Amino acid sequence: MKKFMVALTGLVTLATVGAVVPATAVNSVVTAHAAHVGPSLSVNAIYSSSKKVTGKATKGSKITIKATKNAKKNLGSAKASSKTGKYTVKLAKSLKKNSNVYVYATKSKTSFYRIIRVEAKKAAATTTKKTTAKKTTTTKKTTAKKTTTAKKSAAKFTVKTPTGTWKSNTANKYSQVWKFSQKTGLNQYLYKNGKKVKTLTSYATYSVSAKTPTFWKITYAPKNSKSKKTVYLRFTSAKKFKIVNAKNKVISTKAGVAPAAKWTFAKK
Numbered sequence: 001m002k003k004f005m006v007a008l009t010g011l012v013t014l015a016t017v018g019a020v021v022p023a024t025a026v027n028s029v030v031t032a033h034a035a036h037v038g039p040s041l042s043v044n045a046i047y048s049s050s051k052k053v054t055g056k057a058t059k060g061s062k063i064t065i066k067a068t069k070n071a072k073k074n075l076g077s078a079k080a081s082s083k084t085g086k087y088t089v090k091l092a093k094s095l096k097k098n099s100n101v102y103v104y105a106t107k108s109k110t111s112f113y114r115i116i117r118v119e120a121k122k123a124a125a126t127t128t129k130k131t132t133a134k135k136t137t138t139t140k141k142t143t144a145k146k147t148t149t150a151k152k153s154a155a156k157f158t159v160k161t162p163t164g165t166w167k168s169n170t171a172n173k174y175s176q177v178w179k180f181s182q183k184t185g186l187n188q189y190l191y192k193n194g195k196k197v198k199t200l201t202s203y204a205t206y207s208v209s210a211k212t213p214t215f216w217k218i219t220y221a222p223k224n225s226k227s228k229k230t231v232y233l234r235f236t237s238a239k240k241f242k243i244v245n246a247k248n249k250v251i252s253t254k255a256g257v258a259p260a261a262k263w264t265f266a267k268k
Contacts, residue, residue, distance in 0.1 A: 038112040038182075040085075041105040042158045048097045049121040052076075052090050059085045061107035069102055080105070097121070114210065155214055157238040162208065162218070165268045166241070171261030178265060180206070186220050190256045198256045201229075215248050216241075239267040 039058035046053055053065055057080040065075040075095075080087040095101060095118045104113040161180075168176040175194075179187045188200035206220035214235040221228045233241040234248055243263045245251045252260040 038110045039105040039107040040160045041103065041112050041114055042160060043103050043114055043116050045119060046095065046101060046116050047119050047122040048095055050091065050095065050118075052088055053101075053103065054086070054088050055103070056080070056085045057087060057105040058107050059083065061085075061105045063087045063089055064104040064106065065089055065091070066102040066104070067099075071102075075101065157235075159213065159216075159235045159238055162216070162233075166265040167268050168266075169264045171263070172259045174255065174258035174261070176200070176255050176258075176263065176265070185223070186218075188255075190258060192258075200256050211248075215244075217246075241265050 039061045041055070041057045041061075041063075043053065043055040053076070055063075057063060059080060060082040061080045062077065063080055064077045067075055075093065076089040076091050078087050078089040097118055097120050099118045100115050101118060102113055102115055104111050163180050163182060166178045166180075168178075173193050175191045177189045177191065179189075181187075184203055186204040186206045187202050189196055190198040190200055201220070201222050203223035204220040206218055209217045209219070211217065216233045216235070218231045218233060219228055220231075232244045232246055232248070234244045234250070235241045241264070242250050243253055243265075250262055252262050254260045255263070
């Protein structure tokens, strides 16, 4: 069984969908004919003040946290609930701001991991004695502002894997369909006026690395090809993404014979 790995890596600017670029760091790829689906894994935000790590993974999977990818000693480990998949891992030591931690989910000898950047120490909730009506009102307004800011900055959705079928918008009468599969790899098709005109990629092995929970880099190699290609995706919801460049800016890209366009994909 092959591993489906997610890792933060350096990013390379994409000029064209399907353009060949050198991969600076490639995780273990998903084999086109692999029979096993790796465990899912989501991780809640981690702060330098955090004493534990929480999230959700495949039910019953083992969760392990490491300071580096190949660290022999774990920062902590636990098991995801067999009923809900939720987990809580107590940390053996405090974490430094802007450092990375590796969170692994292992199930049936197959692992999947995410690299999480440790955020600045989370501010403690403000407690104020109720002395006068004026002071109490001021405290409530301040708390409300902080809560609103936190909600705006945090994504309200989680993207686990790109597995599935994604259909693009129509541009210049053309559209695309991408299919990510643990068994058949990545397949890309081009349509014109609703009719398929070209297969862009078939049975490609691919790997995924995430710079942020919503900004992903996909590195893939078509069947029988040693050349690797790269595409960057920005998820705007759990079921929608846009094609962007290495700086996470929306760009126009070509797809086969179709003119360059800005592509947005929705999960079918």
